[in-house]
Amino acid sequence: MSQGHAANPGPAGLVALAMACFTFYAVHTGKVEGSCIPLLGIWLLGGFIVQVIVGVMELNHGNVLGGNVFTFFSAFFMFATGAELIFKYLxxxxxxxxxxxxxxxxxxxxxxIALLCWTPGYFKSPLSLLGVVLALDIAVPVVALMDMGVIGHEWHVVSGNFLLIAGIFGLYTSTGVVLNTVYERTIIPMGGPLIKPKTVATIAK
Structure with a gap:
């Protein structure tokens, strides 16, 4: 269904993010065996294709925050991680x-650190999208510290569960954006932003 203007690509990026979050949750919490790693790598490479397209489109639409986040997510969280998982397995x-x-x-x-520093930018986004970012704000530093050897791998349960939360919020937000746009009214409430956008005052002449 054509809306007559450039469409919001964010929902596709959020679905790709949810896929990564759900699969990492399954790995980190022991729901699947380690033998799944090369298959996970391939799924992440697929997610890279989606998110790099979304990132470029968001930047072209003037979305400096979402465009940059999707772009570096596509490169590092998807492509680099997917390729590394396959390499480590081999x-x-x-x-x-x-x-x-x-x-x-x-x-x-x-x-x-970048994600944490950029999080206040999402205070002007729907609450459901902020929920995605806040969950990642916990999961991503935990993954970094585990990989550095600063904390033990028993923290996998923390990273895994917060990744699942991020994925659920991502799917909810993507559904809200798509259905609300198609029906041109609120079908899925996503919650108002913590900080309201500026309103431009007009002076009657």
């Missing part, structure tokens, strides 16, 4: 020399 399967994977933690750390 390294283990073929007995390649040991790899110091703590570098992953150092790579995740600036991503976590």
């Amino acid at each position: 390294a283990g399967a073929y007995g390649w020399p040991a790899i110091d994977a703590r570098i992953d933690g150092w790579a995740w750390l600036p991503l976590a």
Whole structure:
């Protein structure tokens, strides 16, 4: 159904994010075996395709916050992580020399810091989208610290559960954006922003 103007690509990016969150939840909480890792890598590479398109479109639409977040999510959370999972699986399967994977933690750390620093920008977004970001604000630093070896892997249950929460909020928000746009009214309430957009005053002449 055509809306007659450029459409919001965000829902597709949020569905891709939810896929990553749900699958990492399954891995981190032991719902699936470690043998799934190469398949997860392939799913993340698929998510990269979606999110890089979304990021570029959001930037073209003038969305500096969402566009940049989707762009670096596509590169690092999706493509780099997916490729690494496949590489690590092959390294283990073929007995390649040991790899110091703590570098992953150092790579995740600036991503976590950027996400935390940019979070206030989402105070002007619907509450359901803010819920996605706040859940990731906990999960991503935990993953970074685990990979660095600062905290133990028993923290997987924390990262896993908050990733699941982020994925659920992501699916809810994507559904709200799509259905509310198609029906041109509120079908799925997403909650108002904590900070209201500025209103431009008009002076009668």
